[in-house]
Amino acid sequence: MMTQAYRASILYCLDEPARVGAAAYRYHEEGLLWVENGRVRQVGDYAQLAPTLPTSVEIIDYSGYLLTPGFIDTHVHYPQLPMIASYGAQLLDWLETYTFPTELGFAEYDYALQIAEAFLDELLRNGTTSALVFATVHPASVEAFFTAAQARKLRMIAGKVLMDRHAPAGLCEEPETAYHTSQDLIQRWHGQARLAYAVTPRFAPSCSPELLDVAGSLLQADSSLYLHTHLAESTAEVRWVAELFPGAQHYLDVYERAGLLGARSVLAHGIHLCEGACQQLSRTSSVLAHCPSSNLFLGSGLFPMRRYQEQGIRISLGTDVGAGTSFSMLKTQGDAYRVQQLQGELLEPMQAFYLATLGGARALALEQQLGSLQPGQEADFILLDPQATPLLAQRYAQSQSIADTLFMLNLLGDDRVIAATYILGELAWKRAVTC
Template sequence: MRAFRGSILHYLEDPHSHPDQAREYIEDGLLLVESGRIRAVGPYASMMPSLPTGTPLEDYSGKLLMPGMIDLHTHYPQTEVIASYGRQLLDWLNNYTFPTEMKFSDKAYASAIAERFVQELLRNGTTTAMVFTTVHPQSTEAFFEVAEQHQLRMIAGKVMMDRHAPAGLCDTAESSYTDSKALIERWHGKARLSYAVTPRFAPTSTPEQLQAAGRLMQEYPGLYLQSHLAENRDELAWVAELFPQARDYLDAYEQAGLLGPHCVYAHGIHLSDSACQRLADSGTVLAHCPTSNLFLGSGLFDMSRLTDQGVRFALGTDVGGGTSFSLFRTLGEAYKVQQLLQHSLHPDRAFYLATLGGARALSLDQHIGNFLPGKEADFIVIDPESTPLLSFRIQHCKTLSEKLFVLATLGDDRLIAATYILGQLAYSQEA
């Protein structure tokens, strides 16, 4: 058993629907971890006297302990093209993404980038992510091997792409099915890892390949699916040409049986009311990626509309179209996007979406997302005085909500003093 002292914040419900019961905050708290899981959480003064003699105590007084953050959508092979200049989505893919992904046929190279990517996640306080690899099976092997070594709870999958891409990045409907099946058999459910069937997006998959993805989802209950949806207006027009029998972009996936509670689609910006209703009815999830949407000029994700229509969503960084690994930076940009849509994102809802909301979106809230006893002890230590400006600004905050808003607006990787995985130190700013 180990004990951690500090201010403790976690969420028990969605602040949008349960504003009075959503969060638990303990100014001077104690978090007990045993065998990698949460044993108990409560006030330091009442819990400390009953601790077994000799229990190790990490004192983070003055800092904030929170569950690790959860990223619903990111691409580890795009780590080296983050912040590439001057393209919208389709040009960006052809000029930056595809040439870079060609390198991932080399497993040693893929392993090196996977390690760098994971270190960036930990440095930014992200403990779980849903990750695209490349079309090469060895790129997926490399990522899962690194994630397993670090004992991380991760979801990933091999990209399926059988048209409209360079020859070196194309598979076939049959080979993508066979390769994905082998990876599923090897990795899905191993340690803390899960597999996501991963057609890149409808334009780069034939209807036959999307049907193959649907077959995999039927054959392996509990699998995830990840792809992209309605990100860019030119993309919408392209999908309409490629899938003339589909009533809209979503229907290209729907006809292949690719909707449901374990299906996560990035972006979902340009959606009709009908598409939103079908997403809500099926429980399909959207990943809101504001830094990417702004950087690529894709559009604005309307949280208020989607909430009203019952669509499930949480947050993604979308590295490398997204411009930061930090979910704090992502929260800040999400706020600005909603402001442009005449809606204010409350800091409690923002931090909920980055923690318990993300866990619920991935159907992982039985394992992660808050500090309820029995859950896996993935958590972060936040230093609210990590920069001179933050230190100055926090002193003038009167409420916890105001402090959280300042962290989301001014925060980045420097906020993260430490990241713990299963109760063990995985990253320390002091190291």
């Protein structure tokens, strides 16, 4: 029986801070996390818990570090790793100029596997332990991603992209072919180890009504599948959807008519939504994945978080690499703060932390397994070093509270803050120590 304990400052959420305030989180300044067989056995104050441990349990001392659940990225494109930080263009031009040419290469399994491995290593280096991931239209891109994720024992959700129009021929397929290919991938990978499958129409403009119906049929056949797509990212996109689907009441109605909305549906962006779409999102319990770094980079617009929260819409966070410019969920939280500031609103540090951990788990219906550090949960956790750089160390010396420390990390931190990443209680990545 594999059992260890970790001494550190420990922070995790039990609920949403914006809804219940300080009762939503637990902070143990001198804490102890006991892990047994890949799951949390117990968590609490060091002084109280340490004397109760069996003498056989090794205590690993991470004093001075902050231990939290691993981050959960609810919208990211692994095939776009090679094109991250490409200059210029807004959404629709970005797709034509960079995304589609890059994704054509993923028909080749060995190349897809190479990028998938580099992508997953980058996630771990940034403290992200689970993600909802776009592949490409090619089955090989899904096979490669799940193979690499399974080898690392990661909890990942992904699916092949569905497109049959407005893209290069090498990225399009007939609806019937898409249905059978998706079925084969679902049967092979969905529910294997810690993996799950997401039906993944790229976005409404790239899908005919027939292909969207295929996506709906796949979801109807298995209620445990996820739906992952894009929604109302730019105003030009919204206008295009209105032209392509004149019978729909609004953009989101296109997805509703195809049976794509529900509690396991995650729609990235959702910046430009009418009142009817907001009501539809709330009624169906669908999730908006807020991707602030990408929205700022492409000039797509400002996500109206307060408006959506007031309407009961579920929200999570995504990096949206490669339009997003960093794998770091710390930087993503910092960008989310900036987006709200530009609208005269505030995003509290603890709420941002919730969105990146338990909020992400709830968005993916995984809150029983992930996102907190409750007994019985899978022990995916990270160690944050609040003194990882000279500037951080100087600022940390002035920190007045755990919320202040979080805010500091979000605004000044990056991958250097991640000291170690653990998957199922096993060390998966550790920062090299340099002199």
